[in-house]
Structure formats: structure tokens, C-alpha cells
Amino acid sequence: MTNDAAESGVRGFFKKLRAKLNQGPSWLTADIAQLLPGRRIDAAILDDLETRLITADVGMAATTRILDDLRKRVARNELADADALVGALRAAMLEILAPVARPLDIDPRHKPFVILVVGINGAGKTTTIGKLAHRLRSEGRSVMLAAGDTFRAAAREQLTIWAERNDVPIVGQASGAEPAAVVFDALQSARARGTDVLIADTAGRLHTQAHLMEELKKVKRVLQRADPSAPHEVLLVLDGTIGQNAVAQAEEFHKGLGVTGLVLTKLDGTAKGGVVLAIAQRLGLPLRFVGIGEQIDDFGVFDAGEFVDAMLRTGGDGGRR
Numbered sequence: 001m002t003n004d005a006a007e008s009g010v011r012g013f014f015k016k017l018r019a020k021l022n023q024g025p026s027w028l029t030a031d032i033a034q035l036l037p038g039r040r041i042d043a044a045i046l047d048d049l050e051t052r053l054i055t056a057d058v059g060m061a062a063t064t065r066i067l068d069d070l071r072k073r074v075a076r077n078e079l080a081d082a083d084a085l086v087g088a089l090r091a092a093m094l095e096i097l098a099p100v101a102r103p104l105d106i107d108p109r110h111k112p113f114v115i116l117v118v119g120i121n122g123a124g125k126t127t128t129i130g131k132l133a134h135r136l137r138s139e140g141r142s143v144m145l146a147a148g149d150t151f152r153a154a155a156r157e158q159l160t161i162w163a164e165r166n167d168v169p170i171v172g173q174a175s176g177a178e179p180a181a182v183v184f185d186a187l188q189s190a191r192a193r194g195t196d197v198l199i200a201d202t203a204g205r206l207h208t209q210a211h212l213m214e215e216l217k218k219v220k221r222v223l224q225r226a227d228p229s230a231p232h233e234v235l236l237v238l239d240g241t242i243g244q245n246a247v248a249q250a251e252e253f254h255k256g257l258g259v260t261g262l263v264l265t266k267l268d269g270t271a272k273g274g275v276v277l278a279i280a281q282r283l284g285l286p287l288r289f290v291g292i293g294e295q296i297d298d299f300g301v302f303d304a305g306e307f308v309d310a311m312l313r314t315g316g317d318g319g320r321r
Contacts, residue, residue, distance in 0.1 A: 013292075013300035014310075020268035020292045021310040041079045046070055049089070057243040059278030066092040066277075090308055096277050097304035102286035104233065104261060104301075106141065112190040112198040114223060114230040116183075118216060118253060119237035121204030124265035124291060126155065128237050129199050130162030131291070131299035136197050137166055144193070146186030146200035147172030148179045148219065159201055165296075169193075179203065179215060180222040187226050200231070213256045220257060234260050235288065238279075240267045246275050250283055265291035268298070273311050 046067060053063040069092040070079070079085050106113050115132075119125050126149075133143045145163050147170060149155035156172045163170035171186035183200045190198040202216060223230040236259045238246045246264075253259050262285050267273055276287065287302040 013297065014303065014306045016298065017267075017290070017292055017300070017306060018310045018313075021273050021307075041074055041085055045085075046074065053274065056274035057278060058274040059244065059247065059281065062096055062277040062281035065096065065281060069095075086312060090312055093277060093308045093311070094304055096280050097287075097308060100280045100284060100287045101302050101304040102261075102288070104235075104288045106136070106197060107232065108196075110227075110229060110232050112144070112187065112195045113232050114187060114227065115197065115199045115233045115235055116202065116220065116223070116231035116257075117199060117235045117237060118202050118257065118259075119204060120239075120249060121152070123204065123237045123239045124263075125149075125201060125204060125237045126158045126162065127294065128235075128263050128265060128289070128291065128299070129159065129201055130166065131296055132289070133162065133166045133168055133199060134296050135299070137168065141196040142194070143168045143197045143199065144186060144190045144195045145170040146183045146198060148183045148186075148200045149203040150175055150177045150179050150182060151203040155201065155203070169195075180219045183219050184222050184226060187223060187230065191226075213252070216257060234258060235263060236261070236285075237263045237265060238275075240264045240273065240275060240290075243275055244278065247278050247282055250279050250285065254283060254285065259285055261286045261288040263287075263289045263291065264302075268292040273307065276307065 049070070050063060050067050053066060054060065058066075066089070070085070070088055073079050073088050079088055117125050117129055129145065133145065136143050143166070145159055145168060147156040147159050149159075150173065153175060156175070159172075160170055169189075171182065171189050173182050173185075179202065186198055186200060200219075202219060203212070220231060220234075234257050236250060236253050238249060240246070250259065250262065262279065264276060264287065267290055279285065280287065289299060290302050290307070292298045
């Protein structure tokens with residue numbers, strides 16, 4: 001893919017993000033202009049913003065941090081009008097999100113670079129794997145998939161469809177096979193072929209199911225017998241529509257596996273995106289990608305500025321549109 005084509009694709013994704021995330025007027029700033037004429041920015045307006053943040057799954061810790069910053073600015077008479085308030089809100093949100101906006105870096109010293117994809121059923125793991133494989137292939141990398149979800153009957157079939165669509169090999173075994181064995185075999189195969197990246201699917205499981213979390217830990221241990229540095233990325237896929245449950249999932253998966261990156265999916269339509277701030281404030285884990293639909297190009301690298309602008313419906317400089 002040429003640089004011009006890649007840049008065009010990035011612009012197209014951000015345009016889609018603005019259109020799909022929190023469809024309609026911004027849940028944070030829709031009425032700000034109507035609230036302010038003839039009155040100063042006061043405690044009542046900030047209390048209203050606080051309520052909006054909490055009800056949009058931003059979480060108490062991130063909300064408190066944002067409001068503390070706004071109250072200090074009000075005390076210093078820095079917020080004279082609606083645009084100044086929205087600009088300050090944007091800056092406070094960016095302060096939380098900018099540190100976690102870290103793209104996935106495929107280290108060429110590790111070949112294959114092993115990505116273990118985890119998450120609960122329904123979060124969008126299989127679709128994420130397919131889109132990630134497409135992205136890596138478009139960058140000129142060779143990719144192999146491992147069908148490590150041997151519990152769900154349709155999991156291998158779904159992953160095979162993505163493998164065929166992306167023209168990449170897939171390693172799998174019969175339903176009910178040992179997941180760790182499947183992923184181990186895939187690593188050996190990828191190594192023999194000189195494959196750049198191995199993406200391993202895993203069975204979806206609730207973060208509260210201890211015995212299933214142990215199975216994931218076993219997959220990781222078995223990988224490390226073949227390559228002590230593997231997996232090189234533990235990528236947790238989270239459903240952006242489930243609110244604070246996503247924070248709890250991230251905490252438990254991180255505690256059990258040492259998550260190194262996040263993908264937030266299903267941000268099209270109803271999701272407000274506030275949980276991104278909650279996770280960033282609580283865990284500080286790198287947010288690699290966001291998904292905004294089912295199409296193969298509805299998937300892009302997380303950009304803190306573009307994401308905040310999409311939430312606030314601003315043009316990128318703090319001004320409302």
C-alpha cells in the first residue's frame with residue numbers, strides 16, 4: 001500500500017468514526033450553547049456535565065479528574081463562553097487518552113511475532129482477527145491464523161472464512177482439541193514457513209470463570225516453551241457497548257494474562273465511547289485499535305484527538321460544529 005493510499009484510508013476511517021460514534025448530537029455538549037447565554041459558567045453547569053460523564057460510562061475516577069480541571073479553570077476565570085468550556089473539556093479528555101494512544105508495533109526481531117487475542121464471547125474477536133490480518137497483509141507482512149477456539153462449533157469455520165478472504169494460511173484441529181496444542185502447532189508451522197505474524201484466536205470466556213482463565217494461562221505457558229518471549233502481544237477485545245463491565249473485564253484479563261493492548265469494538269450506533277476514558281484512567285493500557293462496524297475497513301488505529309473530537313462533535317480545535 002502506498003503512503004498516499006494509506007493516508008487516504010486513515011482519513012476515511014476518521015470520517016466514519018465521526019459519523020458513527022455516538023450518532024446524533026454530542027451527549028456531552030449538545031445543549032451547552034443553550035445553557036450559557038446570559039450566564040456565567042457556574043457550579044450548576046459543571047454539575048450537569050459531571051452527570052453526563054458518569055451516565056456515559058466515563059467512570060468516577062476519570063470524571064473527577066476532568067471536573068477538577070474544569071473547576072480550577074473556572075476559578076481562574078479562564079472559561080468565558082461555551083467554546084472555551086468545550087475546548088477545556090477536550091483538553092482534559094486528551095490528557096487522559098493521549099498516553100494510551102499507542103499503535104501496535106510489530107517487532108521484526110521476533111519472527112513470528114505472536115499475537116494472542118482474548119476476550120469474552122460476542123466481543124468481536126473473530127472479526128477483529130480478520131480485520132487485523134487484512135491490515136497486516138496490506139502492510140506487506142505475511143500472516144498465519146491459529147484456530148485456538150476449539151470449544152465453539154462455528155469458531156474455526158468463521159476464522160477460516162477470514163483466512164480465505166485475506167489469503168492467509170490457518171492452523172486448526174478438530175472440535176474439542178486442546179487449545180494450547182493448536183496454538184503450539186501453529187507457532188511451529190509459522191516458524192517453519194518464515195511467517196512474520198501469527199494471530200491466535202482463543203475461546204471466548206467470561207472474566208469471572210476462573211477455570212477458563214486458567215486455560216488461557218496454559219496457552220500462554222505452552223507458547224513460552226517454544227519461544228520464551230511469546231506471546232509478544234496479548235490483545236484484549238472489548239465490546240464498547242457494555243459500559244463499566246468492560247472496565248471489569250480489562251482488569252481481570254490483565255491480572256490473569258498481562259494484557260499488552262486493547263481493541264474496543266462496536267462503537268457504531270449506540271456506544272458513546274465514554275468507557276475508553278474509564279479504562280485509560282484505571283489501567284493505562286495501550287489502546288491499539290477501535291472498530292466501528294462489520295466492514296473490513298471499519299477498523300483503525302486509535303487516535304486520541306480524533307476520538308475526542310468524534311465524542312464532542314468538534315472540528316479538532318475545541319470549537320463546536
